Amino acid sequence: MNTRERDSIEAVLLVGSGYGALKVAEDLVQSGIPVAWVTARPHYLELPLGAEALADWPADLDYQFRPLYLRVTRHPLLTALPQARILSAGNGTNGFVVEGEQDPRYIDYDLCTGCGKCTELCPLNDSERPPITRRPAQCPTRALVLDKRATGACRVACPLGVNAQAYLALTAAGRFDEALAVVRDANPLPGICGRVCHHPCETECRRAEVDEAVAIRDIKRFLADFEAHAGVVPSFMPPAQRRTGRVAVIGSGPAGLTAAHYLNRQGFQVTVFESLPQAGGMLRAGINSFRLPRRVLDIEIRAIENAGVTIQTGTTVTSVQALLAEGFSAVLLAAGTQADLQLGIPGEDLPGINACVSFLRAVNLYGTAAVGAKTVVIGAGNSAMDAARTALRLGAASVTVVGIEQESQLPAHPREVREAREEGVAFVLGAAPVAFEGTSALERVVCCKARWQPHPDGSQEIVHDREDTFSLDADCVIVAIGQRAQLKECGLDQEIETGPGGRALIDTCYATPVAGVFAAGDVASGPSTVVEAMAAGRAAAGSIIEYLTGEVCPFDTPTRETRGVGDYPDIPESLLRRRRPDAPQRLPRVRCRDFDEVDMGLGADEAVAEARRCLQCSVCCECRACEAACEQIGAINHFSSARQFTIAAPAIIVADALELPDAGLLDRDQVFRVADLKHDLTDVMLSGSAAAGRAMVAAAKLRRAAVPRETDVEDLSDEVRIGFFLCTCNDTLASRSALERVRDLAGHVRGVVHSQLLMSACHPAGADLIAEAVGRHTITRVVLASCVCCPLEFQCISCNDQRTRARLHLFERLGLPRSRFETINLRDSLLAERLSDDEVVDKARDLLRASFVRARYMAPLTQGRTEIGKQVIVLGGGDIGRSCALNLDLQGFSVRLVHNPQLTTDPLRRQPHQVDTSAGNNITHVESAIIRDIRGQMGDFTIHARQDGAARRWRADIVCLVDEAVLPLALNEDAPGLKKLYRYDFAFFHTPQAGMFRVLPRTLERVQEFEAGAALAAQVARSAAEAFLKDHLLSPRVDPERCRGCGRCVDICPFNAIQLVPGLDGLYTAEVARHNCVGCGGCVGRCPVTALDMPYFSNQLLEALVADAMAGGKTYNEAS
Amino acid sequence: MKRPNLLGICCNWSPWTCLNAAGRTNLELPPDLRIIRVMCIGRINQALILKAFEYGADGVILLECRDEDCRYGPGPEVGHANVTLVRSLLDLLGIDQQRLVERSFEAHEKDRMVTELWNFAERIEAMGANPAKPRQEREAV
Amino acid sequence: MDSARITKIIRDNALYQCLECGKCSAACPRMLAGKQYSPRLLAQKLISERDDEAFIESSVWECLTCSLCQERCPSGVDISRVILEMRSLLAAEKGLKGYRAHDGALHSWMRMMTSPELKQNRLGWVSADLKTAETGKVAFFSGCAPYFDVFFAHLGVDTLAIARDSVRLLNFLDIEPVLLKNERCCGHDLLWAGDRENFETLCRLNYEEFKKAGIEEIIVSCPECYSMLGTHMPEVIPECDIKVTLLLDLLQKEVRKGGKAFKPFETTVTYQDPCRLGRVSGCYEAPRYLLGQIPGLVLREMENSGRGAICCGNSGFINCDAYSKNIQVQRLQEVSATGAQLLVTACPKCMIHLSCAMRDPARNEKVSVPIRDLTSLLAQGIEWTG
Secondary structure, three states: OOOOOOEEEEOEEEEOOOHHHHHHHHHHHHOOOOEEEEEOOOOOOOOOOOHHHOOOOOOOHHHHHHHHHHHHHOOOOEEEEEOEEEEEEEEEOOEEEEEEEEOOOOEOOOOOOOOOHHHHHOOOOOOOOOOEEEOOOOOOOOOEEEOEOOOOHHHHHOOOOOOHHHHHHHHHOOOHHHHHHHHHHHOOOHHHHHHHOOOHHHHHOHHHHOOOOOOHHHHHHHHHHHHHHOOOOOOOOOOOOOOOOEEEEEOOOHHHHHHHHHHHHOOOEEEEEOOOOOOOOHHHHOOOOOOOOHHHHHHHHHHHHHOOOEEEOOOOOOOHHHHHHHOOOEEEEOOOOOEEOOOOOOOOOOOOEEEHHHHHHHHHHHOOOOOOOEEEEEOOOHHHHHHHHHHHHOOOOEEEEEEOOOHHHOOOOHHHHHHHHHHOOEEEEOEEEEEEEOOOOOOEEEEEEEEEEEOOOOOEEEEEEEEEEEEEEOOEEEEOOOEEOOHHHHOHHHOOOEOHHHOEOOOOOOEOOOOOEEEOOHHHHOOOOHHHHHHHHHHHHHHHHHHHHOOOOOOOOOOOOOOOOOOOOOOOOOOOOOOOOOOOEOOHHHHOOOOOOOEOOOOHHHHHHHHOOOOOOOEOOOOOHHHHHOOOOOOEOOOOOOEEEEEEEOOEEEOOHHHOOOHHHHHOOOEEEOOOOOOOHHHHHHHHHHHHHHHHHHHHHHOOOOOOOOOOOOOOOOOOOEEEEEEOOOOOOOOHHHHHHHHHHHHOOOOEEEEEEEOOOOOHHHHHHHHHHHHHOOOOEEEEEEOOOOOOOOOOOOOOHHHHHHHHHHHHHOOOOHHHEEEEEOHHHHOOOOOOHHHHHHHHHHHHHHHHHHHOOOOOOOOOEEEOOOEEEEEOOHHHHHHHHHHHHHOOOEEEEEOOOOOOOOHHHOOOOOOOOOOOOOEEEEOOEEEEEEEEEOOEEEEEEEEOOEEEEEEEOEEEEOOHHHHHHHOOOOOOOHHHHOOOOOOOOEOOOOOEEEOOHHHHHHOOHHHHHHHHHHHHHHHHHOOEEEOOOOOOEEOOOOOOOOOHHHHHOOOOOEEEEEOHHHOEEEEEOOOOOOOOOHHHHHOOOOOEEOOOOOHHHHHHHHHHHHHOOHHHHOOO | OOOOOEEEEEEOOHHHHHHHHHHHOOOOOOOOEEEEEEOOHHHOOHHHHHHHHHOOOOEEEEEEEOHHHOOOOOHHHHHHHHHHHHHHHHHHHOOOHHHEEEEEEOOOOHHHHHHHHHHHHHHHHHHOOOOOOOHHHHHHO | OOHHHHHHHHHHOOHHHOOOOOHHHHHOHHHHOOOOOOHHHHHHHHHHOOOOHHHHHHHHHHOOOOOHHHHHOOOOOOHHHHHHHHHHHHHHHHOOOOOEHHHHHHHHHHHHOOOOOOOOOOOOOOOOOOOOEOOOOEEEEOOOHHHHHHHOHHHOOOHHHHHHHHHHHHHHOOOOOEEOOOOOOOOHHHHHOOOHHHHHHHHHHHHHHHHHOOOOEEEEOOHHHHHHHHHHHHHHOOOOOOEEEEHHHHHHHHHHHOOEEEOOOOEEEEEEOOOOOOOOOOOOHHHHHHHHOOOOEEEOOOOOOHHHOOOOOOEOOEOOOHHHHHHHHHHHHHHHHHOOOEEEEOOHHHHHHHHHHHOOOOOHHHHOOOEEEHHHHHHHHEEEOO
16 A cells, blocks of 8 residues: 555544534634644534434424534644544654554545545446435535445456456446456457456356346456447557557467557657568467357457557567667567477377467467377366367367366366367366387377375475376377477577576566566566466566656556455445356357357346346446546545554644544543533533633644734726626536537626636636636636535635635635636526526526626625634632632633622532633633723723722623623623524624623533533633634625714614714714624614615615516516 | 516525525426515515516515524514505505415425415415516506 | 706796795705705706706705795795706606605505505594584595604604694584595695605595596695695696695684684793795784684794794605704703793694604603694683684
């Protein structure tokens, strides 16, 4: 497994997912402290299972959590590490040093737009276990997750690493072309291997545990045949660019062809030298046409040639040095084993005795061989079977195979043996020839009983039982006991060192001792199978590329562990048993008369049905159709690797103890625990805040104060030049033709100077396109039709990650002016699958109308800021007040703690002090003060009090109302809607007034007072983290010439965001405290003289929208 | 016959979420309905509702949060008050009060919203045209 | 802007006679309330600097139309008429730009009334004690009272009381008026908002309604309706032969005939002259005569009263703003200076606007005074003598 560099993070470590964790993360990042959030769950927003069982679970709670999610998840201080685990936690100079690992992430959450195109193209999307899924509904990102398990056993078993699972999945989906492309990617000879491969994949197939292995080879053959029947000539893309370096390949058998193909594909100029008159090596010379029709062989070799490989037949290479001298940069020797082994018994030179390879070569290449009426084949391997069946076809009356092995150990594939028997081949087993006898020609073969005797060194030897001798009448013998390389015959042994069996000696990189000369296939390994030879050829090609370029071998033969996370899923018990189909064969008595193909292959329906039997062990089959779907977005990478990380954490917060490597960690200092979600969500959230508050003390040094950007007031009086951008959501929104019509329609609306389609608005490249067009066409108003529904800097319950991201790209990264953007959510309305083009255009036209109206009524959205300090006043002692004060003190705040003896609710009276605040450096204790008045706003509160009969006045940036008795001084508890406001955001401490906090009585019933104090401190630190208080972009503006000072706006605002101040001529006028404002516009609706108006939903705009909506298409009729 | 003109005024919070979800899940909305969004139903005043009728709406529906769900506190109550007042005015004008309705939703109630919108559309269609003719039609006469 | 039409407007209304003396500007309540506002400058621009469209537009729309300037003008320029016609012109050319109080809600329902098919339910206020006739030659025009009663309920303004008391007074005089179910708004606010077209439609619809019912005389209590039906309707409908009678005029005439008196009412009142009653219709004497008939009632005139009375701050629900409020507060301070226990006015708009101004959280106590319509005050105490 290759891994990236270890990431080093300095942050508070948060372990586990869930609502409590979310609250922790929110409090910390919003207070300016970086958080590394590690959870084993696949998505950091996935919540603990079973949470729905909570008694007070409001049906729309998921929605209510959205703003919180979105605030946290795209926060720059959050390092999200989902699907990750802590491996160890040791001590460091400043707290803990935590080592961990994150599983590979196959879909990049920063790029994925959630368009879902990948799922549409995934062949397994409709299966019971789709590999690409969206996270649960409560998750406000639409991002997708790819489930990729350990590599399938079939693929691992294949020497070439052909992705059988993928082509089975595609075949099952009827996508034969793509399936064949998957095969060809790793195996350029699918039609050949579909016939003659010994299919180790099937041997490993897990389906055999249930019934029978999937007929993978037959499906491969079907795919190649399907293409051929369709009249398609197979072809490979020629290499994109040629590289310097010519490579010579000696031998055009499976190893040579494969090596040549892959070298060519990598851009090298390859010449293959073949001594025989036709290319194919053993494929042609050794394998008969009734097993491998010449047509198949020819077209697959031709495909390799057509892609640029030169095959020079009839050329025997006698010197590799000569080739190197000729200008080849490297030579691959893949000459195979063309020489037959001999028995070395008497009579072996009698006429009528043939060697197997030369016999088959004569038949297959020259059509010159002849056999006798009584033919005996010596040996029981696959070549022997070929020889025996060929002899039958050449007219032998009887063919007998003599083999040493017993039936169960025959080296030939059982299928070959069976087919030979069916055709009439007789077998004499457990015997070996000892002599050939005959006068002028062969007459009989003398045999005796024999067996293999293994030696301790691993070799084996034949033991003959001379007592039990018999003879077989024969006029023809074919000796098929094995082959060897024939380097000697062509003189290459002079240059290339050879070993046992005349094989070329190579190292693990297929290199011979001669520089630039490599060897692969049977010539180096001794006789093997087609697919093994091909694999060796490809691997050698990889070595040659490394040798020539220094690049890493580009060919992929994964092991089980190379990719994926986790093991195969269990085989479902509900799986129905089903046998594999028998591929049809011609009748033995018919087929043995000719050289036509024996096997007829599967039909399309059979192939699909058979492919469906595949268990899809890796879940994701890695066909990579999704990558093609995501080409423009680039979010999918099947080859991601695990990420190692180290976190220097001053504190650890544990939201889920089961995710810890060691439960003992919980007992250590600076490790805080968030309550489990058992009873009440509020408990968990409160507990999260308390943990965050306590961690802040340890992590105070990591805090980074954020300075909000202050925006200039945009002058929107310039010419209205509208640019229209339509996000096609990676071509998933609707048909291209429909969207082009919408684009053209918009292009004709009054004021529109530019109209274009975008691949994606939430993707960085999409945002770049907008910025570029805005500059090029001097666009002054942008109408962006996507899924984004407002250009504002806030998140609501219908917002999601993509919308947030689009805004971050446009307004934060690229700095485009919000005021000039109208964003309209078309996606949610146009997604319907069955909409015709006309319906799409009509619907879009209808939805876009309002946007073009708005583009003409834009008002500046401005952002101001007010500086605030760190002076906090805590009104009310007791352990909550003390704990809060102490915590804030340790975080660097300056605190005035006012103990009020007149209070009956002061917890101080109920229990002894547990919190010792004497340690605080910056706490000013005020004893026995009676608070008289609290007024002002965040950053500028004034508290009037009396102490010992004297009037006192204190200034504070932030006020904490810890005891009930002072509440009425600061808050009108009966203000409209106030009680409701406590329902959401889990704002146990928030009041409608920014910078003023209170402790709800119910808090005390839930957590210890010490914890409540810490949680309160966390909220204070959060609100003070940005040294500046930001305005709300939607805040209304007051026209002081219009305002009558009637105070209706003041009456309706529960946020203290509006007040009457002296204005014109002794009258009063409304003034908006823009940072208290939440932008609801209630005051605007109440103003009898429209003296208040909002920049985004102005009165004028709303009226224009109503007028336009009721006027039926005025916007488009006005088109110029 | 002329299709009815229906206006929906939708709060940005729960009801807008319902609408988004309805769109995502291919739920069909009444074709004659136009929807405009506001931050809170408390944002709109009586004038806007009256103008909708003046501009030719045959029915207006306010889509709002439940009283206890308002993010800002008083929104739905303001909505109720506005509806009561405008309905009284409509009644004086001889315009059926049922042409103005308000419905509240939680964020997950997309199906109920779609049902309510269809009910609304069907009821208004059954009522026929609003007797107060929009200006362009009056001009045509 | 259509220069030829402007030329016609200023010629028709004697604007060329402007001496640029500035008395208009010096008298303008808006100017006095702090607004940079000058009728004189508007006249000058209209005559010779028509390219300053922004100034002309804002001046035309921001005028209170209280006619005090006209009262002061030594040359007899009909400034209000210039404003009225300029508004029609501007509205036709550039849309209704005048910024409307209540975001135009009132204008909206008024415009809806121009639909011929409308079947209003406007007579719900007619209580059992009122005697009305199904048919007859005399009708009482209740105007917008039922609508205002709904819209301004939160101000505690009971405009329907005026309508009921008007019918009571008529009943007292043995008149059982016809109440028309489908009478429309008189169109005052639309006309003054520049919407002449819809105003004319309302006139025609009302006229048709009157004719269909066989009405020959319309009695009105509202000064705006009086001005519209009496003066402006005949301009739209030249053949109009409907007699329009102001209830106060009728009462004054009847009381003068003798046989009627008022119950004693020990109180000190002051009287707000509505601009549409006083300066527009010239009715200053009747209200004072009638108030003088109430035994025990002392009328104390405000510093500015009669022809010089200050407006209630707004007209036609156009341009209500901080300056309006300032004017209203000044006016209420004048009320307070008289020591009056009750403020009497004769126009529902005065009552609405002044009541609204009293709702001032910052100075509630100082400006608040009971307010009553003259009609109601009279209806409460009238009786036969002998």
